[in-house]
Amino acid sequence: MHPFNAPAHRAAARRSASVAVAAGTVLGLVAVSVGTAHAATATDRGRPGVQIIGGVEKPNGSYPFMAALLSKGKGNPRDRHFCGGSLLSPYLVMTAAHCVVDEKPKQMETVVGRTVLSDKKQGHLRNVRTITLHEDYDFALLELDKPVYGIAPVNLPTQGTDALIRPGAKATVAGWGNTDTEVPTHPDRLRAVDVPIVSHIECKASYPDYDKTVNVCAGVEGKDSCQGDSGGPLFRTLKGRKGVYQIGIVAYGDGCAAQGAPGVYTYTGSAKLWDTLWKSADGKRLKRLLGR
Numbered sequence: 215m216h217p218f219n220a221p222a223h224r225a226a227a228r229r230s231a232s233v234a235v236a237a238g239t240v241l242g243l244v245a246v247s248v249g250t251a252h253a254a255t256a257t258d259r260g261r262p263g264v265q266i267i268g269g270v271e272k273p274n275g276s277y278p279f280m281a282a283l284l285s286k287g288k289g290n291p292r293d294r295h296f297c298g299g300s301l302l303s304p305y306l307v308m309t310a311a312h313c314v315v316d317e318k319p320k321q322m323e324t325v326v327g328r329t330v331l332s333d334k335k336q337g338h339l340r341n342v343r344t345i346t347l348h349e350d351y352d353f354a355l356l357e358l359d360k361p362v363y364g365i366a367p368v369n370l371p372t373q374g375t376d377a378l379i380r381p382g383a384k385a386t387v388a389g390w391g392n393t394d395t396e397v398p399t400h401p402d403r404l405r406a407v408d409v410p411i412v413s414h415i416e417c418k419a420s421y422p423d424y425d426k427t428v429n430v431c432a433g434v435e436g437k438d439s440c441q442g443d444s445g446g447p448l449f450r451t452l453k454g455r456k457g458v459y460q461i462g463i464v465a466y467g468d469g470c471a472a473q474g475a476p477g478v479y480t481y482t483g484s485a486k487l488w489d490t491l492w493k494s495a496d497g498k499r500l501k502r503l504l505g506r
């Protein structure tokens with residue numbers, strides 16, 4: 215059993231959650247926050263910009279390294295979407311282990327460089343050849359059946375350094391996840407929000423299981439990733455440098471965008487994470503696919 219709880223974010227689970235809430239609405243019940251521990255207070259409701267939570271829609275072609283994970287099927291890709299990801303090399307998409315722990319390669323596909331999920335003309339659609347879960351952390355790599363060329367992959371921080379996760383620094387998180395803390399609302403168009411990086415000490419205070427060697431926290435009340443954003447990138451741009459540096463993978467949070475409960479990310483600059491991955495059974499193959 216892999217150390218990650220899966221169900222809340224999954225496409226099927228999400229669909230049934232939406233149905234339950236829709237039914238509740240018809241019956242005149244108050245919609246509850248589904249799959250989250252945080253129930254928004256009355257003062258949260260209807261506050262402008264609280265909607266990714268607190269983010270904005272992105273124009274076509276934004277963040278081309280962004281990947282969407284889809285369940286295979288005939289339906290609208292918007293309804294088949296279950297997680298985010300990012301292009302790490304022409305053959306590899308990086309995501310969260312909890313997104314794919316119950317997936318078989320044949321049951322899923324991924325599209326890189328698409329902004330509007332339902333627009334099948336956008337991006338590069340690929341089958342998945344293998345799914346590699348990290349043995350210890352919320353991290354996974356998808357090997358694609360064919361390479362994605364012509365899109366610049368994300369850069370990773372220098373392993374074992376923390377220069378890019380200074381508390382207070384501004385990062386961005388993008389995804390097609392829930393935009394509402396109360397009712398599951400899943401957008402067709404990619405959204406992104408700028409979030410401040412939160413110190414390890416503050417994060418540990420919010421989350422007892424937080425591990426500063428492999429995690430980083432970001433977010434502030436009203437600005438956060440949410441259900442459906444999992445697996446997607448938390449990234450920064452650096453002055454005088456072109457390209458984007460991915461510092462985190464959306465992992466978990468207590469509710470979304472709540473005060474004192476920032477989002478928790480798998481830290482992609484963790485030396486421990488990469489060292490153990492290279493030593494694993496698939497290490498050599500993955501290293502080659504990453505071009506190292």
Ligand code: ARG
Nearest residue numbers: 223439441442443444467477
């Ligand atoms: N576990 C969620 C998912 O599967 C991601 C939650 C992120 N939560 C947060 N508050 N940042 O989509």
